[in-house]
Amino acid sequence: MKTETDHPSTQKELPIKDSTAHTPSSPYDRIAVLGAGGWGTALATVLARNGRQVRLWARRPEQARAINDTGRNDAYLPDVDLPPGITSTADLTAALNGVEAVILATPSLTLRSMCQAIAPIIPAEIPVALACKGVEQRTGYLLSEAASEELPGHPIGAVSGPTFARETALDHPTGATVAFPFRYADRLSPERSTAARLAVSLSGGGFRAYVSDDLTGVEVGGAVKNVIAIACGMMSGAGFAENTRAALVTRGIDEMKHLAEALGGRRETVTGLAGAGDLMLTCGSTTSRNMSLGHQLGQGIARPSCFDGRPVVVEGEVNAVSVTDLARRIGVAMPICETVHAILHKGADLQDAFTALWARPIEAEPAALDLSLSHPSPDLPLQFKA
Known part of the structure; x- marks a missing residue:
């Protein structure tokens, strides 16, 4: 039989031990x-x-x-x-x-x-x-x-x-x-x-x-997140909402992981502030120029007319070329980045490009389960809102 002292609320809490040595470090002045x-x-x-x-x-x-x-x-x-x-x-x-x-x-x-x-x-x-x-x-x-x-x-x-x-x-x-x-x-x-x-x-x-x-992992996260943010902006501007953004963010992190690992970085770095954290911020607000550019393009605004025609530098626009070129060179598949690259720099139609992205062969999560299945309806277009 349980007594009052057995109830969780009456148990004495043990102190949490901090095993980290708090070592001082000298700042640069x-x-x-x-x-x-x-x-x-x-x-x-x-x-x-x-x-x-x-x-x-x-x-x-x-x-x-x-x-x-x-x-x-x-x-x-x-x-x-x-x-x-x-x-x-x-x-x-x-x-x-x-x-x-x-x-x-x-x-x-x-x-x-x-x-x-x-x-x-x-x-x-x-x-x-x-x-x-x-x-x-x-x-x-x-x-x-x-x-x-x-x-x-x-x-x-x-x-x-x-x-x-x-x-x-x-x-x-x-x-x-x-x-x-x-x-x-x-x-x-x-x-x-x-x-x-x-x-x-x-x-x-x-x-x-x-x-x-892990400088490599940190740098890869910073470069790739700009391109993924443009993709999120494109789909947001085209009328899609949170399901779409969550899918792009999650699969974007996967593209970051593959590139970072291929270059000698660590996958865990990409799940930290410089990878997933930066991606969440950049893909969540049009305060980001990358997200804002994608949003305007998704609304059908021509690139020269974005930002009211002002010459705004958007890092992801350049990175869409350099990141995909690097990935191709070392044999890393980055389909979201490839889609953004095709739209921005190859004249691809936004709706057709994202329809093709969504209709790729069915893959497994995790990647260790080596699987690629034919998509059952590769020719069925996405129902764009705009």
Whole structure:
């Protein structure tokens, strides 16, 4: 017979033991952020709010002067008051003088030229974290590989995750991943690793950074999610809703996993902030330029007329080419990315392309169950709403 002391509510709870050793790590105190767009300014804001001295490089001298004079970046984050500790400059030498780490937040298309510009003046062995995402179109390199070619001797990593610039700058609770390859010494003392030190530099207030040694997995997640977001936007704009988006997001994660693993990354990284987390954010709101472009195309708006005809850079539009080219080269099937590529760059009809995507042979989950079945109705079109 049970007594009162046997009831779960009366049981004494055992303390939860935390087996993690809380080891201190030394932050970088002087950091250059190259790129005064929305994301670069948001990262500079996070760092300065945490007490770091930040040099924010702007391409245009008048923008740098305005940031210093007003304490705001009205062109990109007009409702954000920048904290003390940020000094903006259009002089790369001045931006890099005496810094301990660099965050490169320029568009992926200009990454290599930016690395070439700083190579003669960046202090020796200073780590460089990339805050842009993609695959280099000409070479098929991950961005870290392109940067490493131009900046030999410098540790190259990435800062990535589900982060809209405005929310980050306004100190909304935000998580991101800082990834650098680990050397043997980093395995022995991970708290001294570049990734750990930069994560500590960024963490504070609403911003929480996690540490990763899987740079490849983090970069693949950041590049592929832009393309999947365009696909989600296309189907949303065409009148479909949550079932469709959930299917594209889930199968998009699977495409990320296959590509990351083929390049030497880890599948588990893709389920983290830099993969699934970033994908959920980007596919859930037209605040994302990738999602917004897809949504407009799904509504039948011609590409030149999207964004009211303004020349808006959409990273996934470029990545649709570079990601699919890379996947083909190494033999990885990425049908969603291929569909987006065909619509954006090969003139494929949106309805026909997605009908073909949905009518592919029936596959298994998990992939370990090797199975491919003929689709019972491959010629039955999807019932588009728009």
